[in-house]
Amino acid sequence: LIRENARSPIGEEGTRESRKQRTHQALLDAALELMGGDESFSSLSLREVTRVAGIVPTAFYRHFRDMEELGLQLVDECFRTLRQMIRAVRAGPLPSEHIIRSSAEILVRHVHQNRRHFQFIARERYGGVAALRHAIRREIRLFVSELATDLSRFPYLNRWSTEDLMMLAQLMVGAMVNTVEDVLSLPPQRPEEEQEIIRVAEKQLRLIALAAPQWRSARST
Amino acid sequence: LIRENARSPIGEEGTRESRKQRTHQALLDAALELMGGDESFSSLSLREVTRVAGIVPTAFYRHFRDMEELGLQLVDECFRTLRQMIRAVRAGPLPSEHIIRSSAEILVRHVHQNRRHFQFIARERYGGVAALRHAIRREIRLFVSELATDLSRFPYLNRWSTEDLMMLAQLMVGAMVNTVEDVLSLPPQRPEEEQEIIRVAEKQLRLIALAAPQWRSARST
DNA sequence: TGTACATCAGTGAACGCGCGTTCACTGATGTAC
DNA sequence: TGTACATCAGTGAACGCGCGTTCACTGATGTAC
Numbered sequence: 001l002i003r004e005n006a007r008s009p010i011g012e013e014g015t016r017e018s019r020k021q022r023t024h025q026a027l028l029d030a031a032l033e034l035m036g037g038d039e040s041f042s043s044l045s046l047r048e049v050t051r052v053a054g055i056v057p058t059a060f061y062r063h064f065r066d067m068e069e070l071g072l073q074l075v076d077e078c079f080r081t082l083r084q085m086i087r088a089v090r091a092g093p094l095p096s097e098h099i100i101r102s103s104a105e106i107l108v109r110h111v112h113q114n115r116r117h118f119q120f121i122a123r124e125r126y127g128g129v130a131a132l133r134h135a136i137r138r139e140i141r142l143f144v145s146e147l148a149t150d151l152s153r154f155p156y157l158n159r160w161s162t163e164d165l166m167m168l169a170q171l172m173v174g175a176m177v178n179t180v181e182d183v184l185s186l187p188p189q190r191p192e193e194e195q196e197i198i199r200v201a202e203k204q205l206r207l208i209a210l211a212a213p214q215w216r217s218a219r220s221t
Numbered sequence: 222l223i224r225e226n227a228r229s230p231i232g233e234e235g236t237r238e239s240r241k242q243r244t245h246q247a248l249l250d251a252a253l254e255l256m257g258g259d260e261s262f263s264s265l266s267l268r269e270v271t272r273v274a275g276i277v278p279t280a281f282y283r284h285f286r287d288m289e290e291l292g293l294q295l296v297d298e299c300f301r302t303l304r305q306m307i308r309a310v311r312a313g314p315l316p317s318e319h320i321i322r323s324s325a326e327i328l329v330r331h332v333h334q335n336r337r338h339f340q341f342i343a344r345e346r347y348g349g350v351a352a353l354r355h356a357i358r359r360e361i362r363l364f365v366s367e368l369a370t371d372l373s374r375f376p377y378l379n380r381w382s383t384e385d386l387m388m389l390a391q392l393m394v395g396a397m398v399n400t401v402e403d404v405l406s407l408p409p410q411r412p413e414e415e416q417e418i419i420r421v422a423e424k425q426l427r428l429i430a431l432a433a434p435q436w437r438s439a440r441s442t
Numbered sequence: 443t444g445t446a447c448a449t450c451a452g453t454g455a456a457c458g459c460g461c462g463t464t465c466a467c468t469g470a471t472g473t474a475c
Numbered sequence: 476t477g478t479a480c481a482t483c484a485g486t487g488a489a490c491g492c493g494c495g496t497t498c499a500c501t502g503a504t505g506t507a508c
Contacts, residue, residue: 016484055486058485059486062484
């Protein structure tokens with residue numbers, strides 16, 4: 001009721017451009033925050049988002065054409081987080097003995113540090129907005145390809161066909177995605193149950209790894 | 222504009238009770254039909270659903286307390302379909318040589334015959350309505366347990382611990398769910414691409430099966 | 443079989459509300475000289 | 476450095492619309508006698 005600041009509601013430091021960027025980010029953050037509750041993206045309203053971001057509904061259009069454009073930028077942001085995680089895994093130890101355990105640890109740490117990003121991807125992967133589904137599918141396909149390339153450096157796997165490496169990468173990514181979704185749907189602060197989920201995920205990856213030397217793949221391409 | 226029928230809009234044959242049941246089903250069908258498009262359950266409106274079902278909005282309350290109750294009944298209906306599929310798989314051939322291929326065929330046939338049911342489960346598994354998410358999780362857990370029991374009858378696997386059988390069943394169900402979601406997100410009438418997805422899924426199951434004899438599981442319980 | 447009454451699935455008017463989008467605006471920031 | 480003007484992020488009133496829910500109702504179906 002009292003107008004505290006006729007300028008930017010986000011803060012008045014910086015140039016006009018940098019304040020605009022801050023509002024822009026505040027809108028993205030507001031959408032993610034609202035989805036932390038019990039809403040999917042398609043049931044978010046433009047007015048809710050601006051309310052949480054602290055601007056008037058009409059100012060939304062200074063930043064996005066519509067909610068779908070905001071959603072697509074969220075997909076980008078979330079997968080930037082995911083790629084950071086992959087870089088952390090790649091920087092890890094080479095010995096394959098511990099690679100499964102350390103990868104699982106990095107995965108879980110990143111899920112906790114970026115809970116909302118992972119939640120967004122999980123919820124919209126098969127959600128109601130086609131444009132978001134397609135953007136997420138494309139990113140996951142990319143991720144599978146990269147993993148397939150990484151896998152080709154392992155013993156046994158270096159003789160596999162590209163097609164079989166993709167099949168294997170898909171299986172592993174699928175198991176990881178399911179694990180992330182299990183961790184996310186756990187009530188917060190349940191370390192024992194979370195450890196159980198992680199233990200199962202590690203076993204699944206070890207089981208898959210056991211099969212690799214047995215598989216007969218015709219090298220192609 | 223012309224009132225054709227002052228009685229039930231669904232049809233006037235049968236007793237009052239049976240006509241009520243038909244309207245009830247029409248509401249469930251309407252919700253599924255609307256979700257075939259680009260909407261998730263949480264963005265469906267009561268009025269949309271009654272419009273498609275052919276009744277007035279206020280009559281909705283003769284059948285459900287609110288949309289959530291309708292959603293929960295949809296979960297029930299969809300998993301009834303899924304259990305029919307499982308029964309079909311169980312009735313199939315025993316020889317493990319062909320069991321993967323025949324199971325995959327049954328899966329794909331059922332996905333096409335009950336596209337909307339599978340789509341509903343996929344879309345709401347991590348969707349915006351908590352009550353539906355929980356109901357679906359519970360049903361999938363049940364499904365995993367049953368598969369674990371079935372698996373315990375196979376060679377090698379009959380010596381595994383319950384925990385490891387659950388881990389294996391989870392991995393297989395996860396791969397199946399991902400396959401179903403891939404098939405569903407394919408544009409219709411793409412038999413070659415669909416065959417490719419199925420071929421990958423079969424390979425994944427065969428890979429997992431290869432690992433079974435190598436796995437060291439301490440029998441527990 | 444016929445009559446009188448109860449039941450209840452579906453109707454239609456009405457309500458207050460939050461929505462997305464339009465529009466003319468304000469006033470601090472940025473730029474040209 | 477100072478001035479005059481352009482830019483543009485954010486404002487606030489207004490709009491028409493579809494929403495969920497309430498209420499009193501209608502009239503065919505079901506039941507008791």
